Amino acid sequence: MSTxxxxxxxxxxxxxxxxxxxxxxxMGREVRGGIVTxxxxxxxxxxxxxxxxxxxxxxxKFLGGGAAPNIPLVAAATxxxxxxxxxxMGVFGRMPIALAAGxxxxxxxxxxxxxxxxxxxxxxxxxxxxxxxxxxVLTGFRRAVFEAVPAGLRYAIGVGIGLFITLIGxxxxxxxxxxxxLATLGNGGNMTTWPMFVFCFGLILTAILVAxxxxxxxxxxxxxxAVLALIVEAAFHPMVTGSDGKxxxxxxxxxxxxxxxxxxxxxxxxxxxxxxxxxAFSGQNMALAAGxAVFTLLLSDFFDTMGxxxxxxxxxxxxxxxxxxxHLDKVLLVDSLAAAAGGFGGTSSNTSYIESASGVGDGAxxxxxxxxxxxxxxxxTFLSPLVGIIPHEAATPALVIVGFLMLTQIKKIDFNDYSxxxxxxxxxxxxxxxxxxxxxxxxxxxxxxxxxxxxxxxKEIKPLMWLVSIAFVVFFSSHLLSVWFxx
Numbered sequence: 001m002s003t004x005x006x007x008x009x010x011x012x013x014x015x016x017x018x019x020x021x022x023x024x025x026x027m028g029r030e031v032r033g034g035i036v037t038x039x040x041x042x043x044x045x046x047x048x049x050x051x052x053x054x055x056x057x058x059x060x061k062f063l064g065g066g067a068a069p070n071i072p073l074v075a076a077a078t079x080x081x082x083x084x085x086x087x088x089m090g091v092f093g094r095m096p097i098a099l100a101a102g103x104x105x106x107x108x109x110x111x112x113x114x115x116x117x118x119x120x121x122x123x124x125x126x127x128x129x130x131x132x133x134x135x136x137v138l139t140g141f142r143r144a145v146f147e148a149v150p151a152g153l154r155y156a157i158g159v160g161i162g163l164f165i166t167l168i169g170x171x172x173x174x175x176x177x178x179x180x181x182l183a184t185l186g187n188g189g190n191m192t193t194w195p196m197f198v199f200c201f202g203l204i205l206t207a208i209l210v211a212x213x214x215x216x217x218x219x220x221x222x223x224x225x226a227v228l229a230l231i232v233e234a235a236f237h238p239m240v241t242g243s244d245g246k247x248x249x250x251x252x253x254x255x256x257x258x259x260x261x262x263x264x265x266x267x268x269x270x271x272x273x274x275x276x277x278x279x280a281f282s283g284q285n286m287a288l289a290a291g292x293a294v295f296t297l298l299l300s301d302f303f304d305t306m307g308x309x310x311x312x313x314x315x316x317x318x319x320x321x322x323x324x325x326x327h328l329d330k331v332l333l334v335d336s337l338a339a340a341a342g343g344f345g346g347t348s349s350n351t352s353y354i355e356s357a358s359g360v361g362d363g364a365x366x367x368x369x370x371x372x373x374x375x376x377x378x379x380x381t382f383l384s385p386l387v388g389i390i391p392h393e394a395a396t397p398a399l400v401i402v403g404f405l406m407l408t409q410i411k412k413i414d415f416n417d418y419s420x421x422x423x424x425x426x427x428x429x430x431x432x433x434x435x436x437x438x439x440x441x442x443x444x445x446x447x448x449x450x451x452x453x454x455x456x457x458x459k460e461i462k463p464l465m466w467l468v469s470i471a472f473v474v475f476f477s478s479h480l481l482s483v484w485f486x487x
Contacts (some may be wrong), residue, residue, distance in 0.1 A: 001024065018366040020093055023318065025365040029215070030096075033364025034372025036219045037098050039390065040398050041355040041373075043172075044326060046253060047381055048101045049074035052348055057114040057122070063120075064271050064295050074347065076267035076381050081345045084375030085338045089352070090370030093331035095354045097312055098373040099338050106299060106348035113280070113293055120280035121279035123343045124288060128277055129297040130340025130349065135301075137332045146306055146332075148464035151323050155412045156424035160440045162406025165354050167432040169399030172392040173199040174252050193250045194238040195393040198229045202397035204228035210361075210401055218362040218398045225394035228255035251394035267381040269363035271346040273436035292478050297339075300474045301349055303441045305335045307431075308352045315406050316360045320462060354437075361402045 015021050020030060051076035056062050064070040082100035089097050113122035136142045148159075170176040175196065206221030214220070232238065234257070238250040249255045280290040311330075313325040325331065335352050342350035342359030359369050360485040410428075416419035431437050454460050474481070 014368070018090075020366050020368060023365040025363065027368070028370040030366055031362035032216050032219055032374050033359035033362045034298060034369035034416065035359075035367065035376065036222065036362045036398070037096070037353075037356050037359030037364065038373045039084075039219070040358040040395055041098060041353050042102055042377075042380065042390070043395065044100045044103070044353075045075055045079045045377075045414055047103070048078045048106055048347060051106050052101075052110045052114075055110050055114065056186070057119045058116055059118055061119065063114075064274060067314060070271070072265070073268055073271040076269055077271045077345045078347045079377050079381040080269060081338075081341055081347055081350055083374045083381070085341060085350055086336070086374030086377060088338075088374075089334045090367035090372075090374060092367075093334045093370075094327050094367035095309070095313070095318075095325075095331050095375040096316060096360055096364040096366060096369040097331065097352045098334065098359075098370050098377075099350050099352055100377075101342055101347040102304065102349050102351040105297065105304075105351065107121055108297070108300070109348045116289075117280055117359075118276070120274055120276040120344075123275040123346055123348075124282050125273055125293050126297065126343030126349045127340045128343075128480075129294050129301065130336060130338070130343060131292070133298055133301060134333065134336040134337070136327065137336045142302065142332050142336070143328055143469055145302075145464050146310075146328065147324065147447075148462040149306075149442045150465075151450070152413050152417075152422065152424050153427060153448060154310050154315070154323060155209050155409045156427040156444060157437075157441060158295040158406055158409045159309040159413075159424075160428040161307055161311040161354050161357075161437060162403040162409075163428060164230065164403075164435075164440075165357065165399045165406075165429040166403030167435075169396035169403065172252055172399075173396045174392075177200060193240065194232045194236055195229070195250050195252065195391065198225055198232060198391070199393040199397060200224060201228060202394055204402050206397050210405075211237060212436035213361045216362060216399065218358055221401075222390075222398055225397060226256065226390050229391050229394045230258075230278055230389075233257050254389060254391045256389055256391050256394070258389065261430060264382055273344060274346050275344055292481065296475065296478055297349060299352055299442075300436075300438045301339050302438075304437045305332070305352050307437045307441055308354045308356075309335075311354065311406060312357050312360055314350075314392065314409055315402075316359040316365050318365065353430060355399065357402045357406060358398045359403050361398075419451045419457060420448070422451060438475075442475060445469045446472055 049071045053063055053071045054069045062069050064073045069438050078101050085099040089095065089099055111127060113125060130169030134276050177246055202221055205224055206218060209217035209220055233255060239247045240250045241247050281287045308323055313319050338350040342348050413424050423444040427440045429451065430443045431440030446469045449461055449465055450460055
């Protein structure tokens with residue numbers, strides 16, 4: 001008799017809809033997991049405004065108009081959309097996946113699109129990309145591509161994402177420093193700042209709690225580290241000296257202190273709707289450039305989500321006997337609409353967040369956890385100053401531990417078969433090394449098709465894998481194509 005047959009009937013409509021009992025969870029775990037996910041990705045409310053809210057477009061105007069940055073507007077819109085979309089994913093997708101403005105995509109929108117045009121046109125391209133990818137979902141194309149990927153590459157995607165979020169955690173905590181040949185822990189392997197001490201404390205504590213299989217281990221680790229950070233800041237006020245000789249707080253992103261900070265702020269949502277969907281296509285030679293920009297956004301969004309959704313579902317042990325994700329069509333539909341909503345809201349494309357794996361690592365198994373995460377983001381529209389008190393050094397140990405948990409999927413990959421082993425390897429290493437999930441997936445797909453075809457095993461390649469691999473070749477060559485056609 002199957003496990004599903006033995007599962008007791010749900011005690012309430014809420015339990016039945018979210019499949020809480022069916023997935024072996026309970027309300028407490030879901031609430032706790034939703035809180036953990038919120039804490040690990042709440043940084044986006046602070047970081048997204050610093051990326052897209054402080055850079056002027058080609059006309060010299062900032063997002064929202066005017067000659068000065070509009071940080072509060074971007075922060076309010078970022079939290080609002082993250083809240084609404086995460087709740088939508090929880091209710092309709094019924095998966096423990098939260099959404100917010102996509103890192104990487106917001107950088108592309110800021111430094112590639114807005115820098116060459118206007119913010120309204122750049123956000124218009126994001127809306128257009130979201131609408132196109134929604135059509136691909138409704139026609140079943142996006143799901144078909146998802147299921148055409150061989151099992152070995154699917155597991156490699158999960159492992160690569162684990163390595164990627166580990167690197168994100170280490171970089172955000174300034175343990176690993178991009179541009180420096182060797183990973184550094186302070187100077188010469190020494191802890192030189194109090195924030196590094198807080199990170200190391202949080203990492204060891206969380207590792208111990210996870211090893212002891214304590215429920216709420218990741219949440220306890222984050223909370224304990226945050227309390228320690230507040231104590232350290234109050235006692236020592238750690239500072240660092242920059243290359244310009246000026247001193248600045250040693251903490252990454254946020255200073256853990258309530259001093260001089262208001263806990264409540266009235267949100268301003270006037271940023272919503274400042275878009276021009278087809279504005280980027282006007283002008284000589286602009287249609288091709290705008291088309292390539294939409295294509296680049298689409299592929300990045302398409303496969304970043306694919307990797308994120310599969311990796312989280314695998315980590316939560318929610319895949320069926322065929323390795324498929326439950327409620328996948330609705331999950332992909334919500335994610336696709338989120339891209340368009342992000343452009344309309346002026347926050348850049350919104351997408352499924354791999355940080356959701358931290359909530360899964362703490363027990364979340366259903367969409368109810370995403371509802372909790374979304375509700376907290378809505379609260380954060382009023383309490384954004386409070387969200388900005390937790391430094392990276394207190395939150396990122398959770399990402400490192402979750403990275404380890406996702407890495408355990410590597411044992412399911414057959415490395416004895418080089419036609420899957422090499423593509424899996426490229427998928428796993430290029431995600432963290434290039435700081436892009438899409439790059440890793442693209443390299444894995446292209447090499448898989450090339451090796452299978454060259455070794456006389458082309459019959460094992462599903463037609464959609466050929467199509468997607470060719471699309472990735474175009475994606476990786478987009479700059480050369482743009483130079484070739486536009487000069």
